[in-house]
Each structure stands twice: as C-alpha cells, then as structure tokens.
Amino acid sequence: MALTLSVDTARSSLSATAEQISVVSRNIARVGDPDATRKTGRLVSGPGAGVSVAGIDRSYNPLLLNSYLNSNSNYQSQTAITTALDQIQSTVDETDLERSPAALIAKLNSALQSYSATPQNPAVAATVVSAAKDLATALNSASATVTNVRRQADSDIAASVDNINNLLSQFKDLNNQVVKGASQGGDITDVLDSRDAVLKQLSSEVGIRTVTRDNGDMAIYTDSGVTLFDKSPRQVAFQQTQDLSGGATGGAVYADGVPIAGTDHVMAISSGKLAGLVQVRDEIAPSYQSQLDEIARGLIETFAETDQSATPTLPPAAGLFTYAGGPGVPPSGSVMAGLAGSITVNKNADPTQGGNAELVRDGGISNPGNPAYTYNTTGAASYTDRIQALMSNIDAERTFDSSTQLPPSGSISSYAKGSVSWLEALRQSASSEADYRKTVADRATSALSQVTGVNLDEEMTNLLDLERTFQASSRLINTVDSMLSTLLQAVG
C-alpha cells in the first residue's frame, strides 16, 4: 500500500537526517583542528525503500597533502640551518660593535701603532697585550660557540630520530586500524585523519614519500627512497657523539640499516629537520671552525719569533700568541684542528700572569731566558724595529689551507675579513631561502586547509537544510497518519 510505503520512506529519511546531523556536529566539533577533514554522509536511495547513509566520506586531496609534506620538509631543513647560522653569527656580531676576530685584529694593529710611538712606556705595552688577549679570548669563545652549535645539532638529531621512531610506531597502529576498518567497511575517516596528522609531523623531521595500496595500507619512504614503513616500522638508528670539539666527526643516521644522513651516501636525505641539522653539524659549522683555526694559526705565525743569532740554528718559536702545542709554530698552510680553542697570549708577555709586556718590543717572549730570540739586543727603550716588523707581518701575504672555502692567500686581516663575508653571505642566502620556503609552506598549508577543512557557515546552512528535511519528513508522517485516521473514521 502506497501510504505505508510513504511512511517507511519518511522514517528512513528521518534516520538518515539524524545520522547526517551527527556528521555535521562532528564537523563543527573539530572546526578548530587543522588536521581534521570535512566529513559528509553518503546518501543512497534504496529501491522503493527510501534513503540511507551508506557511509561517511571525507574531503581528501592527496596532491595537496603531498605538496604540504614536501614544502614542510623543505622549510624545516632550512629553519634548522638559519637557526644555527644565527647562533654562529654571534661570533661576529654587528659590524659597528667591532667584536669580530677581523675587527679585533685591527684593534691589535692600532695598539701596536700606538706602542711604536711611545715604546718606552710599559703601560702602552700592556694595552697591546690586552688587545691580544681580547683577540685570543674572542677566538676561544667563537670556537666554543661553534662546538656548541655542533653539539646542539647532534643532540637535536638524536631527538629527531627518537621522534621519528615514535611517530612510526604510532603510524603502525593507525595504519592497522585503517586496513582493518576498510576491510570491515566501518567508518575510518577519523583514523585516516589521524594517520595524515602523523605524516605531517613526520614530514617535519624527514622528507618522505608515501605509497597507498588498495586496502588503504600505506608505505613510507624517505625522499631518497629508503623504507621507513612498510607493513611494519623500520628502525631509525643514531649514535650521539660525546665530544664534537675540534673537528671530530659525528655519527651517521641509519634507517633500515641504510645510512640516510651523516655520511657521503647515495641514499642521503635532502629535506626535513634531520637533513638541515646534519648539514649544520657536518658542513657549515666545521667549515667555520676550520676558518677560525686558520685565523688562530695565522696569528701565531704572524707573531712568531725567529732566531736572531748571526747564524740562526733554532726553529721559529711562538711569540705573543701561543697554543697548547707551543712553543713550536704549527706547520704553515694547513688547518690544525681545534687551534682556535687553545690559542692564548703567552704568559711570558702577560703582566697579569707575572710576564713582561715590554717583550713585545724586545722579543724573546717564547723563552725570555734564551737570548737567541731577543731582537732588542742593546735593551734600548725606544727600539721600534720589532714593533714595526709585527705590523708589517699583519699586512704580509701568507698561505692558508685551501679547504676552508676562503681565498688561500692574503694577509691575516684580509683572511679574517673573508671569514665574516663568508658567514654573512651564507646567512643572507639562507635567510632569503627560508623566507621563500616559509611562503611556499604557508601556501601549501592554506591550500590544503581550504580544500579539506571545515567551514562553520557551510555546516550551519547544511544544518538548516537537514532541519527542514527532518521537519518535512515528520510532517509527511503526520499527514499520512491523519489521512489514515480520516480513512478509519470514514470506515468506522
């Protein structure tokens, strides 16, 4: 009978509408969740038996999600680099503060110039020594800063690896639920959302690519193609290095037994925080460290004392600047790792350590007891030849290690200046690259959110529609009911 059929249809509509309203309320509840996608009830019309909600769909766009994952990885790697560069930049600081090694070398030169005008004045000699101490201290602390940056990067790598392992095990649970839910035909939209959220977090740590299979199962590979997850999570392993001072190399990161970062390897990852941190630890910071080491070596060489005997037999000895391996002068033209950390002002010339600052004028700082290194043989108070020679040495051409990414020949002050240029050029390009990648990542975020996210107004209008449908269906039942009762009265 048609009337009872109408009531059945209206009843199915009521239950379908109720279900849809529950979907709307789920959407509204998660309006502020950036990982939530918009859910819609899929309505099907049965053959003569009204409507029903066959399943819940979610607005999902794999292309936009992938572009989000890529741009996020790229942005995170660049952020790690700019953060580290900003820390390293503290060793140079603003140019007008004149605290960079380059500026302090110029100050030492000025102090020598003043001393050459009043060589009989021990107080002025002490200012030369104190300018030299400033320079040595600046190099020590710059070297410590660089080591700190590397140590920080190393422990950040460890934290990142832990996070990756953690996310992969979360991913495993969610992926299992998806596969199970898909085979049983249940509502898996929320689980899918959570799984995507884990992917987003994972993309911050390491660049990834995903492959989805028919049953909803997903496999994750690094951007270099190493398996991170396929049915089960693969172990990502990393051993932290305790002492990274003076050019020591850090450990490599392995995924599934394959090195993905920290060594030269074809499978090396190219994006994600992990890639950025490894680049800081293994390339940027060590390059800067070796430049600092070369500045230190150049200084020791510049101020070295030679045998002044008529027939020189003794090797040059470290003068005003010395180091842990003194008094021999480090071999010319090649980096001595960690030298910037151990360079000091020779205590024989340091009045605060019982030394004699006037040895700067007279020579013999390396060994005051050995007359061979004394330049001022007559002990004249206004002897300036040694001071003049030191100033000429500062301007003199010398050879630096060619592996430090700076011109291998030039004066010590131009080399130190070159190091500032190198660092700031790197910062400039890193900072504009980071700006660019941030814009791209922002775009990708909003593109993804625009397409897959929830709009409150839209949900409200949907709610109005559903309300009307509900009212209409109720009215229909009511109408059929009154028609039937009219019929029954007529019969009665």
Added chain:
Amino acid sequence: MITTSFISTTSLSDETRRSIARIQASLVDAQKELSTGRHADVGVTLGASTGITVSMRQDLNHIQSIQDTNNIVLTRMQASQSALQTIADKAGVFLSALVGAQSTSSMPDTIAQEAQAGMQTLQEQLNSSLDGQFLFSGINSDVKPMDDFFSGTPSASRQSVTGAFTAKFGMSPDDPAVASISASDMQDFLDNEFSDLFSDANWANNWSAASDKAVTNRISRTEVAATSTTANDTAFRKLTQAYAMVSGLGFTNLNAATQQAVVQKATTLVGEATGGLTKVQSFLGVTQQRVTDTNDQIDAQIDFLTKSIGNLESVDPTTVTTQISTLTTQLEAAYSLTNRLNNLSLMDYLTPSS
C-alpha cells in the same frame, strides 16, 4: 554540498593571523632601523659585502691610530726643533764673541764665560725630555744623553779633556804656568790629541750615552721615517769641541798668541757646527712636513671611509618612516579585518527555529 568557492574556517583565521605576524615582524625591523639609522641586520642585508664594511672599519681603525701617533711624533719633533733653535742661537752668540775676539782685544774672561754658558745650554737642551723620553738619545730614550761637563765631581768627559792636556803639557789646565805654552804647541794639541777626544769611540765612551740609531715611526700606512735626531750628530760634537777648548783648557791663563790660536780653531768649528745644525733642523722639518701632510690625507681618508661605511650600513630615514607608516596602516587594516571576520558569523543571523 561542496561549493567551488569553498574556504575552511581555520584557513580564514590563519590567513589573517599570518599576515599580522608578518607585518609586525617587518614593523619591529623598521623601528629598529629608524632608531639606529642602520639596517636591522647588516649581515643579512649586505651578505658577502659585509666583508667590505669590516675591511673599511679595519682601515679606519688603523689610520686613526696612525693619526694619533703622528700627533705624538709631531709634538716630539716640535720640542726637538725648539731645542735645536736654542742651541743654534747660543752658538751664534758664541760665534760673534769669537769673531770679536779676533779683531779687538776683548776680555778673555768674557769669551770663557760665553763658552761655559754655551756648553751648559747645549747639554741642557740635548738632555731635554718629553713624557719621560729623552729627545736626543736615539733609541736609548730612557737614558740621559749628556753628563754635566762642569759638575763638582769631574765627569768622564772633563777627565778625558784634563787627562789629554796633562799628558801633552805636563801640567793641569788650571795651572797658571800654562801661559808658557806656545801657539804652535797648542795648535798641534788641538789638531791631534784634543780632536781625537771627539772621535766616534771616545765620544760614545766619555761624552754621550745616546744611541746612533734614531727613533723610527710609521707615519703613514706604508712609510717608516726617522723622527728624531741623536746627540751623536757631528754638529753637536763639533760644537762641544769648540766650547770645551775655550772653557776647559785654562783659556784665561794662556798667552795672547796661544789664545788667538784657540779662538781661531773654535771659530772654524762653531762655523761648521752651525751649518750642521741647520741641516739637522731642515731634516726634521722635512719629516714634520711629511707627518703633517699625512695627517691631512688621513683626515680626507677618514671622511671618505666614514661616508662609505654609512652608504653601506645606513638606511634612509625618510624611506624607513614611509615604510613604518605604510606598515602601520596595513596592520590597522588587518586588525579591523580580523575583528569584522570574527563578528561575521552565520549564527548571529539564524533565529531559533520555531
């Protein structure tokens, strides 16, 4: 239920939040630039060119210190010049007394006194010091170059003169018997034994503690110049010799002919010394001029470098001010937009269904 012009609620609010953050960050930078007059982050703005400003600052530092030391050096040279002038003036007075003694029979006492005064002036001036540095000691600037010739306990120089005289004539210069010394004997003594007292070795042993090596200074970035003159210069030696022969050889007691021989020898020496003094003065004068010129050049270089550093590191305050006002306007617009978007909700327009 999906529409083409769809936008999610989170992306709507995210968008305004992001743009506000971006504008605020630029505003902080612009305000810093306005207050310091320099780029907010000079390193990032200049990149590789940062090295240029660092190097210009190095240069600036260097030439400023050269200018400072040049001023010290100049003061020292001026003091030396005035000492030299005093010596030259006194030598002039002595010379005219000597010339007078040759033509007229002036009092030998006067000439002897003149010689003593001249010797004292010479030694006093050669011993002049500045800031604890003896001007005429060369690099031995902590040592007084001259011992007092007339001091109570006879100095080494006085002893050497007396000794040579006694060895030659068998009597002390104070002995009245010196009147018997003939002019030719005196001439011989002055030319040989006495003159030998002022040889390089004897001068260094008995007279002067100065070093032959003059003080040198870097007066420009590349130029190192001798900026002092030492008491060992021949001009001073000849002048000392002339003074000593008149004041240390019992001049007043000599016979007239011998006196004339001494006067003539002294006249020659003072004449030569005066010429030498002029040379020393003009040598210092040339260096003084070079230092002054260098300082003028450095002034110009400082101007240039300061300006160039400014060009690289400074921002144009007008541009920054405009930038700030633009950013402020943008920020206000963004705020009011956020406010409106928040107020704009469909909920406010929905009436509860009856």
